[in-house]
Amino acid sequence: MKIAVFGPARRVGIAHDGSIIDANAAYARYLADTTDTARPSARADSEVPAGLNAFITEGKPALDGARAAVEHLSGDGVGVDGEQLRFALDEIMLHAPIEGASRIFAALANFADHMQAAADNTDDADAQATLARLQEGRPKYFIKDARCTSIDGDDVRYPARTEHLDYEAEVAAIIGPRGRDIPADGFRAHIWGYTLANDWSVRDNVSFGPDFQYSKNFDTAAGLGPWIVIDDDIDPHDIPIETRVNGELRQNGNTASMIHDFGALGAHLSRDMTLYPGDMILSGTPKGTAVDSSKRLDDGTFSDDSRFLKPGDRVEVTSTVLGSLRNDVTKAD
CATH class of the missing domain: 2.30.30 (SH3 type barrels.)
Known part of the structure; x- marks a missing residue:
């Protein structure tokens, strides 16, 4: 359904x-x-x-x-x-299939191939160490504002503050029964359904400090939809996702490659905090984004930034399980 x-x-x-x-x-x-x-x-x-x-x-x-x-x-x-x-x-x-006070929790650094590709594209030892550290230990996450959503067919607004807009194909698990301190091996019972997500991201001068969420939140930055798929036969850890930019295949991944699966993410997020019906957990993204495909120089700039998005580009996130989320990038007004 x-x-x-x-x-x-x-x-x-x-x-x-x-x-x-x-x-x-x-x-x-x-x-x-x-x-x-x-x-x-x-x-x-x-x-x-x-x-x-x-x-x-x-x-x-x-x-x-x-x-x-x-x-x-x-x-x-x-x-x-x-x-x-x-x-x-x-x-x-x-x-977008989200309502009211529901929250969007987004996994950070949750696909090893994405992080390794980013590390391979920089010679900065400090940056490589940061990328490695993000994958270690417990899950990491940030929050996207549910009022910054977009859906299939919407124009996505190219932020005036960036010259390097990026895409991230992801899968969102929607919480059904509320719960707190949920064990990882029991978390699937709290998943109500799944939808596609595109974690639109600003890549200029990004730090992993307190202002990281600034790069993740702007109008239309949380692509969701087009609907929530309800099917008990869906394996949350075998959902394929792809991204095409102007028809060119950029990302081709699967939730099977998540470093921390939805059970681990849910157990971590629900420690001492109730997850409510309608909350969402995003999977993280596989390799093939513009940022992990572009060589970064020592000064933080890119030697070739042609893979980043421009106004007029069409981005389509698809899954044979969940459908299609297509958006055109438009110039900020």
Whole structure:
């Protein structure tokens, strides 16, 4: 099942046969047709909520209800109050599948091939030592602001403060049941679903000190979507991801290569801190980014910066498991 967020009210939708079905309204229609409940809409609001985090919190019953409603829906159908239930993808707006206070935790330095490629492209001993240190010990992470999201089809704004914009293909695991102090071997039970992510990044004068997040947060910097895929058969540690820039393959990786898997990341993040439904954990990125493919000189500049993005470039992150996240880079206004 593919869970989307759509329309001006940011309602939960089910991607089905090239369209989006309003999960809450379709379930109310299903209840009205198959039960004697006197208030199908009120019951639907409780059992299959229209808001994403409430829907996630309801867990399997909400998914089962939405699935039953989709199977029951005949043709376009109408809701109990005559409202539209099914929307063509080209007639509605999809939003990044994240809501409200949900957080985006992003793993740092979590693919050895990415870090090794970066180390191979610098002769600076201090930089090489820093890159090696980031991979040692416990997981490292930073936070991307959930208000800086973009989704498939959005223009990504080239920040005015950079001359070196980069892409990072990643997989996001979405938290379902809330939890604190979750053991690594039990963390999979807390994963509700998965979506694609592009960790858009500024690469000018980046340090790994207190201001690191400055390079990771700007409007449109957190690419997510286009929907959350729910499938118990997905192995979180065997999800392929690729990046193409203007059709050229740049990244070709798999979550199997994560240094710290989602269980280790979840156990680390949940120590003394509750993870809530709708929170996300990003996997980190494999090699093939512009920064790990470009030779860095001793003064921190690049001998050839042609692999970094420019306004007008098209970037597509894809996965045979999760779909496609395509964006055009546009000049800052």
